Amino acid sequence: MRPSRPIAALRPFVQAVWSREASLHVAPHREHVLPSGTMHLSVRLDAPLRLYRDASDAHGRCAGTATLAGARDGFYAKHADGAASVGAVLRPGAMQALFGCDADALHGQHVALEDLWNPLDVERLRDRVACADGVEHRAIVLQQALLAQVRPIRAMHPAIARAMQTLRQGRLVRETVADSGLSHRHFLLRFRAATGLSPKEYARVLRFRRALALMPERALADVAFAAGYSDQAHLAREFRALSGLTPQTYRAGNPAGGRHVEVNFLQDRSGTAR
Numbered sequence: 001m002r003p004s005r006p007i008a009a010l011r012p013f014v015q016a017v018w019s020r021e022a023s024l025h026v027a028p029h030r031e032h033v034l035p036s037g038t039m040h041l042s043v044r045l046d047a048p049l050r051l052y053r054d055a056s057d058a059h060g061r062c063a064g065t066a067t068l069a070g071a072r073d074g075f076y077a078k079h080a081d082g083a084a085s086v087g088a089v090l091r092p093g094a095m096q097a098l099f100g101c102d103a104d105a106l107h108g109q110h111v112a113l114e115d116l117w118n119p120l121d122v123e124r125l126r127d128r129v130a131c132a133d134g135v136e137h138r139a140i141v142l143q144q145a146l147l148a149q150v151r152p153i154r155a156m157h158p159a160i161a162r163a164m165q166t167l168r169q170g171r172l173v174r175e176t177v178a179d180s181g182l183s184h185r186h187f188l189l190r191f192r193a194a195t196g197l198s199p200k201e202y203a204r205v206l207r208f209r210r211a212l213a214l215m216p217e218r219a220l221a222d223v224a225f226a227a228g229y230s231d232q233a234h235l236a237r238e239f240r241a242l243s244g245l246t247p248q249t250y251r252a253g254n255p256a257g258g259r260h261v262e263v264n265f266l267q268d269r270s271g272t273a274r
Contacts, residue, residue: 003016003017003018003089004016004017004018004139005017006088006143007143007147009147009150010143010146010147010150012091012093012094012097013090013091013093013094013097013098013146013150014088014089014090014091014094014143014146015038015088015089015090015091016088016089017086017087017088017089017139017142017143018086018087018088018089018139019085019086019087019135019136019138019139019142020084020085020086020135021084021135022045022046022082022083022084023082024082025082026080026081026082028079028080028081028082029079029080029262029263029264030052030077030078030079030080030262030263030264031077031078031080031260031261031262031263032075032076032077032243032244032245032260032261032263033075033076033077033078033259033260034075034208034212034242034243034259034260034261035071035072035073035074035075035205035208035242035259036089036205036209036259037071037195037197037202037205037206037209038071038089038090038091038092039068039069039070039071039089039090039094039095039103039106039196040068040069040087040088040089040090041067041068041069041087041088041090041113041142041146042066042067042069042085042086042087043065043066043085043086043087043113043125043126043129043142044065044066044083044084044085045065045083045084045085045129045130046081046083046084047065047081047083048062048063048064048065049062049063049064049065049067049078049079049110050062050063050078050079051063051076051077051078051079051110052077052078052079053077054077055077055244055263057077060078060079063110063112064112064113064114065126066112066113066114066122066125066126067110067111067112067113068099068106068110068111068113068116069106069109069110070103070105070106070107070108070109070110070111070196071103071106071107071108071195071196071197072107072108072196072197073108073197073201073204073205073242074108074241074242075242075243075244076110077244077263080260080262086129086135086138086139086141086142087142088142088143088146092156092160092164092194092195093153093156093194095196096151096153096193097150097151097153098146098149098150098151099116099117099149100116100151101116102192102193102194103192103193103194103195103196104192104193104196104197106196107192107196107197113125117149121145121148121149124145125141125142125145128141128145129141129142156194157182157190159180159181159182159187159190160180160187160190160191160194162179162180163176163177163180163187163191163199164194164195164202166179167199167202167203167206168206170207170228173199173200173203176199177199187199204238204242205242207227207228207229207238208227208238208239208242208243210226210227210228211223211224211227211229211235211238211239212257212258212259213257214226214227215247215250215251215257216251216255216256216257220232220235220236220247220248223235223247235247243261244263245261245263
């Protein structure tokens, strides 16, 4: 099932909802999940999420079956097995409304949903998802659970909302901060609280996402120019830093593009996938 729009009452907080059946044709593998600049909630039906510290980590750690992934400015590695799951992509500013904390409290982390909600509510959600009749019903069940958690909050500061828009348009961070009308310190605090990232991290991930969108269609030099990098070498450095892969390896293993990349291949001496 492709990501879909949430119900109207959740749209201020949730960007998209997705649900998928288990895939018997997916061989278990390790994959890099590339940064998106957003926070993700997921509930898995068949097996808990397993994360890996780095390429040398043979066993990983269990992160639970219901998890919230904070925004990050780099990839993470996980075990992919085609398990049935349902989830949501959260908007900036959603953390206070749905979980009662700022987004920067979860920066770069995966947190068990029981640490944020009443464990009994999480157990009911798991049970209802497991009993749901098909992927569409699971998505409805998750949205009902999210809606039940919404609490009143103050609207995001308009300067922060404007800043996110201008950064998406490729404007420089220093110009965005200067035009906000806020002191540099207060701007950074409010921006991190809403997004989980600093303005520079947020702009860096947005530029990387522009490059990912162009990778299937253009030469690397064209990708670098169109995405806003100074040259192809700059793109290559940033691509490796944010994905753990070279642009060439990403293309070879993921010709259709996307943020989930299988990395069951030769590792270099530093432990990073080539």
